[in-house]
Amino acid sequence: MKKKTPVIFVTKPILPPIEDFICSLKRIWENGIITNNGPFHIEFEEALTKHLRVKHISVFSNGTLALLSALQALDIKGEVITTPFSFVATTHALWWNKITPVFADIEPDYLTLDPARIEEAITPRTTAIMPVHVYGNPCKMEEIEKIAQKHKLKVIYDAAHAFGVEVNGKSIHNYGDLSVLSFHATKVFNTIEGGAIVSHDSNMKKHIDHLKNFGFEDEVTVAEPGINAKMNELQAAYGLLQLKTINKYIGKRKVISDKYREALKDVPGIHFLKDVPGIKHNYAYFPILISKENDRMSRDKLYNKLIENGIFGRRYFYPLISSFPPYKNLQSAERENLPVAHEVAAKVICLPIYPDLDLSMVENISKIIINHAKN
Numbered sequence: 001m002k003k004k005t006p007v008i009f010v011t012k013p014i015l016p017p018i019e020d021f022i023c024s025l026k027r028i029w030e031n032g033i034i035t036n037n038g039p040f041h042i043e044f045e046e047a048l049t050k051h052l053r054v055k056h057i058s059v060f061s062n063g064t065l066a067l068l069s070a071l072q073a074l075d076i077k078g079e080v081i082t083t084p085f086s087f088v089a090t091t092h093a094l095w096w097n098k099i100t101p102v103f104a105d106i107e108p109d110y111l112t113l114d115p116a117r118i119e120e121a122i123t124p125r126t127t128a129i130m131p132v133h134v135y136g137n138p139c140k141m142e143e144i145e146k147i148a149q150k151h152k153l154k155v156i157y158d159a160a161h162a163f164g165v166e167v168n169g170k171s172i173h174n175y176g177d178l179s180v181l182s183f184h185a186t187k188v189f190n191t192i193e194g195g196a197i198v199s200h201d202s203n204m205k206k207h208i209d210h211l212k213n214f215g216f217e218d219e220v221t222v223a224e225p226g227i228n229a230k231m232n233e234l235q236a237a238y239g240l241l242q243l244k245t246i247n248k249y250i251g252k253r254k255v256i257s258d259k260y261r262e263a264l265k266d267v268p269g270i271h272f273l274k275d276v277p278g279i280k281h282n283y284a285y286f287p288i289l290i291s292k293e294n295d296r297m298s299r300d301k302l303y304n305k306l307i308e309n310g311i312f313g314r315r316y317f318y319p320l321i322s323s324f325p326p327y328k329n330l331q332s333a334e335r336e337n338l339p340v341a342h343e344v345a346a347k348v349i350c351l352p353i354y355p356d357l358d359l360s361m362v363e364n365i366s367k368i369i370i371n372h373a374k375n
């Protein structure tokens with residue numbers, strides 16, 4: 001019988017040990033509290049605050065609702081400068097708040113918003129900047145802060161990829177007015193679906209907590225039109241268990257990332273992003289850029305070659321958000337405004353990386369790439 005080729009996806013979620021989760025479920029069944037700021041929710045927020053070394057955290061049912069609520073919490077209106085090189089939820093969160101997204105280009109080393117391009121995009125209607133720590137790579141936060149201060153703009157970081165990343169010993173989530181996380185199944189740290197907003201003072205945390213619960217301040221007071229974005233007790237209990245193992249699993253990701261770097265370092269036409277100095281990374285993604293283009297080799301040819309071998313990399317982030325119908329007619333979406341983003345979107349493949357990925361498979365994937373690049 002022919003051996004079936006295993007199928008490898010770009011990521012695979014880590015789940016907590018089932019016996020431990022059953023114990024948590026038993027406690028939930030005993031408590032009879034399944035949502036609405038129950039004991040697991042409270043414990044999870046406290047544990048996350050300590051783990052990420054931040055002042056305040058509000059957990060959410062998913063990252064998109066956290067982004068929508070972060071914009072509401074700061075009462076952002078008008079235009080917001082953001083990146084086209086991200087997952088669509090970043091821009092959708094602006095659109096749902098009736099804010100006009102203004103795309104600025106990314107810089108070529110780490111693929112985050114280029115501060116010089118941000119400054120050029122500011123108009124009298126600009127109220128905020130929403131950069132993304134894409135692949136967990138920190139944005140140029142000091143420069144962005146200076147621009148924000150100079151022009152009196154708010155900064156909301158989309159930190160969906162950046163769980164636990166530290167810069168010079170400081171949590172990345174301490175930067176900006178708010179920092180928004182996703183705990184979706186595809187992320188380094190998952191609560192199946194989930195997300196969070198990191199805030200820096202207790203009044204803001206309270207405000208965010210009201211917003212995610214319909215705007216209720218107490219039993220009889222609804223001070224503003226909030227939404228239902230609460231994390232339930234099952235997700236919070238699951239997340240608490242995930243926190244126990246996250247550091248070990250980020251360590252495993254690093255081993256895989258190092259192995260790819262070593263295997264692919266001298267392959268002509270294949271580049272990867274430089275290590276960011278002074279950061280503790282989370283190794284959320286392993287993007288490579290393919291600069292060779294001929295009859296046999298191109299990004300899409302390599303992408304398809306990998307699929308032929310059962311390896312499902314992803315062309316994150318292609319197409320650019322600015323190319324999608326809801327946004328493509330914006331002036332800032334014009335190709336000439338976004339040359340770096342267009343170039344990178346045409347060259348990138350994210351290779352499989354997740355803690356359970358066998359190192360022999362990393363070797364196989366690298367070999368397929370090396371053989372293909374020889375052509």
Ligand SMILES: Cc1ncc(COP(=O)(O)O)c(C=O)c1O
Binds near residue numbers: 064089090132184195
């Ligand atoms: C950059 C970015 N922002 C926002 C989101 C939305 O998060 P969620 O899927 O938890 O709603 C995601 C991922 O899904 C993302 O990758």
